[in-house]
Structures are given as structure tokens and as C-alpha cells.
Amino acid sequence: MAPKLGKITWIVLLFVVCVIPATVVDAQSGPPTKKDTADPVSAFERNTISAPAAVREALRLVSLRTHSTANDGSVRNAIVIGFVGGFVKHDDLKHPEVYFATLLRTDYPSTIHAETFANHEGKKALCRVLQLLGTNSDGVVSMSEKAQSDIIIYGHSWGASQAVTFARELGRRGIPVALTIQIDSVRKPSQNDSTIPPNVRNAINFYQRKGLIHGRQTIRAADPELTNIIGNVEMTYRNHEINCDNYPWLARHINRGHHEIENDPVVWNQIGSLIDSELSKTTSLVHASLPTPPPPSN
Numbered sequence: 001m002a003p004k005l006g007k008i009t010w011i012v013l014l015f016v017v018c019v020i021p022a023t024v025v026d027a028q029s030g031p032p033t034k035k036d037t038a039d040p041v042s043a044f045e046r047n048t049i050s051a052p053a054a055v056r057e058a059l060r061l062v063s064l065r066t067h068s069t070a071n072d073g074s075v076r077n078a079i080v081i082g083f084v085g086g087f088v089k090h091d092d093l094k095h096p097e098v099y100f101a102t103l104l105r106t107d108y109p110s111t112i113h114a115e116t117f118a119n120h121e122g123k124k125a126l127c128r129v130l131q132l133l134g135t136n137s138d139g140v141v142s143m144s145e146k147a148q149s150d151i152i153i154y155g156h157s158w159g160a161s162q163a164v165t166f167a168r169e170l171g172r173r174g175i176p177v178a179l180t181i182q183i184d185s186v187r188k189p190s191q192n193d194s195t196i197p198p199n200v201r202n203a204i205n206f207y208q209r210k211g212l213i214h215g216r217q218t219i220r221a222a223d224p225e226l227t228n229i230i231g232n233v234e235m236t237y238r239n240h241e242i243n244c245d246n247y248p249w250l251a252r253h254i255n256r257g258h259h260e261i262e263n264d265p266v267v268w269n270q271i272g273s274l275i276d277s278e279l280s281k282t283t284s285l286v287h288a289s290l291p292t293p294p295p296p297s298n
Contacts, residue, residue: 051093052246058096058263059103062272078150078178078279079132080104080114081125081166085157085186085262090118094246096263097156104275111279119155119162119188126169133175141175150178152275156262160185160215161193168192171199179278181271184208184215184261198223204230204274206267208237210257230274235261 082097084090092098101114113132117125133145151170155163160182167177180196180203187193196203196219207215217234221227242260244252251259261267 051099054243054246054263055094055096055099057243058265059099059268061265061269062100063103065107065269065272065276078108078112078152078275079129080112080152080154080275081129081163082114082116083119083121083125083153083155083159083162083166084116085119085155085159088118088159090116090121095156096268097154097159100154100268100271108279119158122162122166122169125166129170129175141173146175150278151175152179152181152278153177154181154183154271155185156183157186157213157215157258158188159183161188161191164193164196164219165191167200168197171197175199176201178202179274180204181274182206182216182219183267184213184258185219186213186215194219196221196227196229198226200227202228202230202274202278205232206235206261206270207232208235208257208261210237211255213255213258215258215261233270235264235267237261237264 080101082101084092084095084097088095090098098116101116104112104114115125115128117128129151130141133141153163153167155161163180163182164185165188167180170177177200180200182193182203182205184207185193185205194216198221200221203219203221205216205219207217209217218232219229221229237257237260241256242263244256244259244263246263247259
């Protein structure tokens, strides 16, 4: 459980680490794939040419994935909403959450609408989703409109807390959510990021335990018969470090673990696997592809 810090202390910490410019598993890179020998200037490289090295490295593995179902007509249409953490702006290109949405739009140009929002822009995100679902002017989503797209929500830090809150708001309107993904979730004041609402079909929580700010260790389903908790997956960086050069020096040293998990290529590759599986109309949710945790260290 995170240390009991005052509200002002939390806000100052998040401001310092996010605004100033600039299951336990060991995060490690997977083996190279056949795509390593492909065209040296890929769409991903063109889209991230101006991104910090840490962002490019964070999405390196997921960018190499082969999406065999992307264009064969078997992929569901989907709306993917991402929420960035702290006081980060929705289009801040120093964060992999923003570039991940771009990567999804590139990989699934005809089936995915992916967009990122600041974690205080829940109302704006809701309006966008309702617009994409094709609601009437009265804001009511018909059953057929609900069936047109799956909704997937992801976020880091305060953005992960907002992801659960956003799913809950959709539930109040009778709108189902296919998957929520929390990355080192930090509860925002007046929010509940630990209980996944019953309109969510699947949920996963990635967290780490180092530093002044670290994520929620456990999420649970409000109704286990309706929501599958895929896992609470602890990531550890005790054996090596993840590049965090997209953050200033002070942030990297005060709260490194919170930023390492955000920039971890293994985490983003697992998220890519989950989304691919959700979109492919298969029932398996990559349980086998999640890293096998070693015994907890004392």
C-alpha cells in the first residue's frame, strides 16, 4: 500500500515528476522477431522520429508484433481510450501512452479509433465515445449501437485511476467495456481505482512497489461473475534499469520505479497482446503469454 501522504504532498510530487520539462516479474526484452530485418524505416519509426529514446524503446516490442487478423475481416471495431498521468497534457509526446494510441491507429487503420486524454478530461472523453457510438441527441445508446464497437480503456498513474472511473461512468449509461488496463494506478481524490465495475468484461493491473509513488497492488471485481480479473502483475526493476530520459533528472531519481513501469517495453507488449486478443474474437486472454512470476523475494 502506498505511504499515507497528505493531499498537498501528493500533488507536489506528481507535479514534480510529471510536469517539469525535460504476479513479480523481471522486465526484460524478448527475443528479436522476423520484423527486425524488415524495412529499416517502418511506419512506427516515422511516427516516433521526434520522440525521446525512452518512448521509442518503450514501444519497440509492441511495434514488432504481427497483427495477422488486422485486415482479414475477423477483427471487431473498437474504441480505445487512454488517460495520461499526473498533470500531463493529452498530446504530450514525451509519454508512451500518447504514442501507443498512434501505433494502434497505424496497425488497425480501419477498425480502431484510439485517442488519449488528460486524466481530468473524463467528460470530454465521454462526449467523444458517445459521438463515436453514434448516439442520438438524447444521449441514449441503442443496443445495436452498443454492439458496434468494443471499448478498451488504459491509463498510467492518475490516468489509471481515471480509466476505472471512466468505465464506471459508461456503466451508468449501460455501456459495456471490454477491457481496462491499469499501469501503476494511483487513486485520485474522490475516486475508487480498486473495484472494477460490473460493466467491464476483463481487467488487468500492472504495478511496482518502489519509490514515493507506486501503484495499487490489487484490484477486484465488483461482481466476479461479470468481470474477469486477468491479473495483478508486479513488475520489478531490481536487476536492471529502464530508460527514463523522457523525464527530468529529479523525477528519475525521486520516483524512478513509477516511470520505469510506464516506459517498460514488456508492459506495453503485454498490453498489445491483450488488445490483439480482445479484437480477434477469441476467448483466450493471453494468460499463457503473461510472464511467469518467480518466487517472491524476502
